[in-house]
Amino acid sequence: MKKIINHPDGVVEEMIDGIVLAAPNRLKRIEGTTALARKETPIQNKVALISGGGSGHEPAHAGYIGNGMLDAAVLGEVFTSPSVDQVYAAIKAVHSGYGVCLIVKNYTGDVMNFEMAAELATIEGIEVELVIVKDDVAVEDSTFTTGRRGIAGTVFVHKIAGAKAEQGGTLQEVKAIATKTVKHIRSMGVAISPCTIPAAGEPNFLLAETEMEVGIGIHGEPGIARQELGTAKSIAKQLLEPVLVDLNMEKGTEVVVMINGMGSTPQMELYILFKEVHQLLETAGMILHDSFVGEYMTSLEMGGASVTILQLDDELKALLASKSEAPGFFVQS
Amino acid sequence: MKKIINHPDGVVEEMIDGIVLAAPNRLKRIEGTTALARKETPIQNKVALISGGGSGHEPAHAGYIGNGMLDAAVLGEVFTSPSVDQVYAAIKAVHSGYGVCLIVKNYTGDVMNFEMAAELATIEGIEVELVIVKDDVAVEDSTFTTGRRGIAGTVFVHKIAGAKAEQGGTLQEVKAIATKTVKHIRSMGVAISPCTIPAAGEPNFLLAETEMEVGIGIHGEPGIARQELGTAKSIAKQLLEPVLVDLNMEKGTEVVVMINGMGSTPQMELYILFKEVHQLLETAGMILHDSFVGEYMTSLEMGGASVTILQLDDELKALLASKSEAPGFFVQS
Numbered sequence: 001m002k003k004i005i006n007h008p009d010g011v012v013e014e015m016i017d018g019i020v021l022a023a024p025n026r027l028k029r030i031e032g033t034t035a036l037a038r039k040e041t042p043i044q045n046k047v048a049l050i051s052g053g054g055s056g057h058e059p060a061h062a063g064y065i066g067n068g069m070l071d072a073a074v075l076g077e078v079f080t081s082p083s084v085d086q087v088y089a090a091i092k093a094v095h096s097g098y099g100v101c102l103i104v105k106n107y108t109g110d111v112m113n114f115e116m117a118a119e120l121a122t123i124e125g126i127e128v129e130l131v132i133v134k135d136d137v138a139v140e141d142s143t144f145t146t147g148r149r150g151i152a153g154t155v156f157v158h159k160i161a162g163a164k165a166e167q168g169g170t171l172q173e174v175k176a177i178a179t180k181t182v183k184h185i186r187s188m189g190v191a192i193s194p195c196t197i198p199a200a201g202e203p204n205f206l207l208a209e210t211e212m213e214v215g216i217g218i219h220g221e222p223g224i225a226r227q228e229l230g231t232a233k234s235i236a237k238q239l240l241e242p243v244l245v246d247l248n249m250e251k252g253t254e255v256v257v258m259i260n261g262m263g264s265t266p267q268m269e270l271y272i273l274f275k276e277v278h279q280l281l282e283t284a285g286m287i288l289h290d291s292f293v294g295e296y297m298t299s300l301e302m303g304g305a306s307v308t309i310l311q312l313d314d315e316l317k318a319l320l321a322s323k324s325e326a327p328g329f330f331v332q333s
Numbered sequence: 334m335k336k337i338i339n340h341p342d343g344v345v346e347e348m349i350d351g352i353v354l355a356a357p358n359r360l361k362r363i364e365g366t367t368a369l370a371r372k373e374t375p376i377q378n379k380v381a382l383i384s385g386g387g388s389g390h391e392p393a394h395a396g397y398i399g400n401g402m403l404d405a406a407v408l409g410e411v412f413t414s415p416s417v418d419q420v421y422a423a424i425k426a427v428h429s430g431y432g433v434c435l436i437v438k439n440y441t442g443d444v445m446n447f448e449m450a451a452e453l454a455t456i457e458g459i460e461v462e463l464v465i466v467k468d469d470v471a472v473e474d475s476t477f478t479t480g481r482r483g484i485a486g487t488v489f490v491h492k493i494a495g496a497k498a499e500q501g502g503t504l505q506e507v508k509a510i511a512t513k514t515v516k517h518i519r520s521m522g523v524a525i526s527p528c529t530i531p532a533a534g535e536p537n538f539l540l541a542e543t544e545m546e547v548g549i550g551i552h553g554e555p556g557i558a559r560q561e562l563g564t565a566k567s568i569a570k571q572l573l574e575p576v577l578v579d580l581n582m583e584k585g586t587e588v589v590v591m592i593n594g595m596g597s598t599p600q601m602e603l604y605i606l607f608k609e610v611h612q613l614l615e616t617a618g619m620i621l622h623d624s625f626v627g628e629y630m631t632s633l634e635m636g637g638a639s640v641t642i643l644q645l646d647d648e649l650k651a652l653l654a655s656k657s658e659a660p661g662f663f664v665q666s
Contacts, residue, residue, distance in 0.1 A: 002525045002545075002562060003525075003602055004523075004598060004602040004603075006609075012601075014605045014608055015604045018604030018608035018626070021611045021624070022624040058600035058604075059600060209335070231339045232337050233339055235337055263597065263599055264596065264634045265337060266596055266634055267396075268345075269336055269338060270337075271350075271351030271352050271391075272338055272344065272348055272351055273337050273351075274351045274354065275347055275350050275351035276339075291356075300599045300601070303335065304337075305337060330665070332665065
C-alpha cells in the first residue's frame, strides 16, 4: 500500500483536521464528533440540510458544505457509516427549530444509523425528514445495499435541496424537492482499477491487466459484468444505455450530465468519455442543458468513472442554477 | 496500459472536443488549432493572457481560461510543447491591440516555441511579452529544462496576472506583476507512483513497492533522491523546507499554500499532507493567509503531490482575492 499518510488508523481524523485548517473562516468541526458544519450554523429560519456517510469519497461530502448546499456533513471511517451518535450530535448542533433534512445514500449501515438518529431527534422535538438516494441502475441489491445504491447523483440532490432550503423552503418543501430529484436521476459506473482502504492495506478487488468491472459500486462492490476493457465509445454506451432505458424520457427532454471520476482517472479521460456520452445523447434526441465533468464522488484512488443523468424540468433547472459557495460544486450567481 | 480512451493517438483532439462541448457558452476552439479561448475573445481594451504547454496536466491549462484568468490556452500533445504555429495562431486570434502576455512554464521546448511565436507576432506589429515560471526548487537543470522547472505555482501567476489584466492593466503592468509573482513562488513535489503517456503505453518511470521520488518533475523527470516512502509528516518536511530556505522570509510573513495532487492521490491524503504543512508553517512563524488543496497541475494518473508557497504582499493579496470564473480556480467576488 502506497499512500501519503501517517498511520492507517488516523486518516479520517487527520483529514478532518486538514479540511477545517484549510477553511477556518468557513467550516468548523462539531465538537466531539467527526461532523463538519458551516461556521455560522445553526442558521435561523432555514431548514438544516445534512448529509454524510463513509469517508474516501471526497469531495463528498464535506466539499458540499456551504451556502446553497449542505449545512453539515457527518463523516464515518473509510467506506463505513458514521455512528448514530455522530449523526444525532450533528442534527442537534445545526438545527435552528426550522427542521432538518437528512440526505442519505442507500447503504444499509447509513440508512439504519441516520434513521435512528432522526428518531432520537424527533423524540427531542426536532422535526427531521430523511431522503434516501438510490440512483445506481446497475444492480438491485448489492454487498451493502437492499435496493439500488446511491452514488454520484447524490450531489445533484444536495445542490437542488440546498437551493430550496436557502430560499426559505419549509421542511416539507425541501423534502419534496429532494424526493423529486431522486426520481429524476440515474447513474452507472465502471472501474478499471481498484482502491485500497488504508486500514485493510490490500486492494478491495482485483482486475486482470485488460479487465474492467461494469456497474461497480463506489466501495468496489461487484457490478453486473467483468469484461475486456472497452473503448471510451463502448464504455459510454454501456453506462448510458441502462440509464436512459430506466429514465424512459421523451425525445426533446432537457437533461444534465455528470461524468464523475472515481479517483485516479485523469480529466483527459473524463472529457473523452463525456464527448462520447454527448454524442449518444444527441442521437437519442435529448437536449443537453448543462454538463459537469470532474471528481464529485470518488472511491479513494479507484480508476474508473460514472455517468449520471438528471432529467430536468423548470423547477429543477432554476434550483440547479442558483448560487452555491460549496467548493465541490461552485455555482456563480 | 489501462485507460478510458478510444485510441492513444487521438486523446488530445478528443479531450479538446470534450472540453468545448462541456462549456459551449464559455469556450471555443481557435479554428484549425489545438488552442482554446474564451468565447468572447478578442476582448477590447484588455491585455490578452495566454498560457499552455503539453497536455496531461489538466485542469492546467484549459481549466484556467475564464473571466479573471486566461484568455486562451494552447495545448500540445501529452507532455509535449505546442508548436510555434499553434501559439502564433492563438496570439493572432485573441489579441485586441492592447498587447498579449504569454505565461510559460520553464521547459526548453515550451520556451523556444512560445518565444518564436512571440517574435513572429511582434513582426506583425502585435505587442507581446513573455514571462517564464520556474518555481520548482528541487533541481537546477533537468531532463527538459535549463534552470528550474515551472510547476504548480504557475497557477498563481495565471490568477494574479489575470486579475491585473481584467482590471485594465497595461501590458507592462501585467508583465511586471507576473514577473513579481514568479519571484514570490516556490514549489517542490514527490511521486509515489508513475503515469503512462498514452502513445508510449508504458509507465514513464518505475518505483519499487516502498519507494518514492523526491523532487519529481511534472513529466516524471528525476528528482533529487529516491527514498523509502515516508510518512505524511516527513514528506511535508522534505518538500517544505527547501521551499522556505529558498524564499528566506522573515517571521510573520503572510503566505498562501497550495497542496497539489499529481493525479491519482486522493483528497484525503492531500488534506493529511496539508495538516502537516500547516503545522510546519506555524512552527516557522509564517502567517497562513489562505490555502488551496486539490488538483491544479497534474501528471496524468501519477501518484504524489507538490507543495507551493506564495509569499504575499498587499498587492498580490488583493489580486489573488479578485473574482475568477475559471472552473479550475473559482474565486467568488
